[in-house]
Amino acid sequence: MTKTVRPLLAGNWKMNGTRASLDQIKAIADGVKAPLSEKIDTLLCPPATLLYVATALCDDSPLAIGAQDCHQQVSGAHTGDISAEMIADCFGTHVIVGHSERRRNHAESDMLVRAKAQAAHDAGLIAIICIGETAYERNSGQTLDVLKRELIGSIPDGSTAQTTVVAYEPVWAIGTGVVPTQENVEEAHAFIRAELIQRFGKEGANMRILYGGSVSGANARDLLEVPHVNGVLVGGQSLKAADFLAIYAAFERQFA
Numbered sequence: 001m002t003k004t005v006r007p008l009l010a011g012n013w014k015m016n017g018t019r020a021s022l023d024q025i026k027a028i029a030d031g032v033k034a035p036l037s038e039k040i041d042t043l044l045c046p047p048a049t050l051l052y053v054a055t056a057l058c059d060d061s062p063l064a065i066g067a068q069d070c071h072q073q074v075s076g077a078h079t080g081d082i083s084a085e086m087i088a089d090c091f092g093t094h095v096i097v098g099h100s101e102r103r104r105n106h107a108e109s110d111m112l113v114r115a116k117a118q119a120a121h122d123a124g125l126i127a128i129i130c131i132g133e134t135a136y137e138r139n140s141g142q143t144l145d146v147l148k149r150e151l152i153g154s155i156p157d158g159s160t161a162q163t164t165v166v167a168y169e170p171v172w173a174i175g176t177g178v179v180p181t182q183e184n185v186e187e188a189h190a191f192i193r194a195e196l197i198q199r200f201g202k203e204g205a206n207m208r209i210l211y212g213g214s215v216s217g218a219n220a221r222d223l224l225e226v227p228h229v230n231g232v233l234v235g236g237q238s239l240k241a242a243d244f245l246a247i248y249a250a251f252e253r254q255f256a
């Protein structure tokens with residue numbers, strides 16, 4: 001199937017990485033090269049402590065750097081939080097919002113995720129808005145209802161293909177080594193695409209929908225073949241340059 005939407009390979013380091021890991025970021029930045037880098041976008045989201053140094057390291061590379069969360073307000077008395085403005089100030093270009101680990105561990109609601117995505121847009125950042133069902137929700141037949149509720153609740157009005165990426169991350173596939181079948185991924189992505197088109201029209205047709213959950217160099221190509229999979233959001237396999245670049249190689253075979 002022809003893919004008209006520009007693919008995105010994104011890495012999420014979660015709460016991993018110290019200054020000692022900067023050489024991995026540098027190796028990824030060096031490994032992301034033309035001609036493929038002219039056809040796909042690449043992004044790494046290290047912890048906030050490394051953000052500013054990472055953007056400096058990637059000065060000459062097509063690799064973009066983003067953050068993993070932001071506060072919904074621009075500034076103020078919010079100890080421990082960082083704002084979208086601060087991310088932009090460090091030359092970050094993207095921010096992940098609504099990751100299931102934040103929804104679960106910090107009780108983030110759809111409404112809060114939507115406010116964070118809006119803050120990202122207001123600061124000129126691309127918001128990567130995560131959605132996905134738990135094992136219980138899937139096993140009880142609620143997957144599409146959950147996706148619909150999270151899509152409606154978490155994506156701000158006025159979102160465009162330029163400002164917004166949706167990441168479908170089934171919670172049961174995150175960090176487990178369990179990857180859904182191509183049929184499961186296709187069903188979810190086709191459903192998300194239809195919902196996005198219904199709400200955002202042409203913008204919804206062009207918004208990128210990433211798959212996330214136990215992506216590796218071994219399975220990336222199969223996932224990228226699925227209709228409406230416009231890239232992947234990678235956790236564990238983005239920490240080491242060799243693993244991340246193996247996924248980049250899968251993109252090369254698919255999109256070069």
Ligand SMILES: O=C(CO)COP(=O)(O)O
Nearest residue numbers: 012174175213214235236
């Ligand atoms: O949560 C994820 C990316 O945001 C996926 O993590 P893993 O690739 O480690 O399963």
